[in-house]
Amino acid sequence: MRLILIFSLLLSAITASSIPARGQLQNDVLANKALQNLAKHTIWDEGSTEKCSIRNAAKRREWHTLSKTEKRTFVDAILCLSEKPSRTPLEDYPGVRNRYDDFVAIHMNQTSFIHQTANFLSWHRYFIWVYEKALREECGYKGYLPYYNYAKYASDPLQSPLFDGSDTSISGNGAYVNHTGLDIPNASVPHIHIPPGPGGGCITTGPFVNWTANLGPVVNALPYVEKNPDPAGLGRYYNPRCLRRDISAFVSAGWAKDQDIVDLISDYTDILSFQSRLQGDSKAGYLGVLSAGHWMVGGDPGGDFYTSPGDPWFFLHHAMIDRIWWTWQNLEVEERTFQVGGTITFLNNPPSRNGTLDDVLDLGIDGEAIMMGEAMSSVGGPFCYIYV
């Protein structure tokens, strides 16, 4: 009898430890497993000028785990960047007004070659890392780029402290504007309709209330947004306007839930199918986690394919995208870290060669050119960070 009791106690202890704690997200469970795997490997010794290990790697943390002070210093560093002079030549981008705009301009300039392409994940990894570096080196930010785990507030992102409009948020929703919603893609044959949310106008609260978007829009999501005067239609001219948002529970509950992220990481085992699923298939009515991250905030410039980095939300969103890729890679470190799939043109249109690890990731004035192979591991090449 006593033996049975001990046995059943032991069994329940084992079972309890294998069941995730109440409220724990399964995408976090996968990320933790990925981190443990990464710790067992030593690939960071290769191709790295100085030794990077799990112990000395920078830790990118989830937004909701930051203290109020940490949140505020991050926000202040972004505001600081927007007050520094730009480096982009005005003859190339006449609308650039500050250092933050440099990041918008480089994304605009390369939009057609960095989405639905082989370099999509690595280019954006490098891009957000260079942005993090600018916040630290040019604006004295002591932390690292936070990520936002969509799954925490997927049923209603407006409940997240990130969007509560307080001093420690990235500002809230836009004011209500009566509009008809969005058709995706923005073309004659749309496949997904996103109904209008509770916003759509200029944000009214929080640290970015006086934020000015200067570039774009190129592909305008909202019909009442000021048109860019660029005669070439490239959105490069000065077009100062407020930050507009229309935060959508419809989008996040539909495509950015824990299950969506877990299925993406678990069910797509080669890089091509993984990155394709991530970016969505609007023809099939599937938005994808990446597009969901964009459209759950939407608005302008957040809803513009070209100038979306003009909303500071972009970088918290793309840090989460990078973490999802990082998790996928490190669940099978050896097989997946250096996997590349796809070609060098948007959806292979026009048809082009496959991308390779020797392809160059060029950020122009924002960062030195590196090879894609250097951007494949978060603890190799120029990088030394992990997600916790």
Ligand SMILES: [Cu+2]
């Ligand atoms: Cu992008």
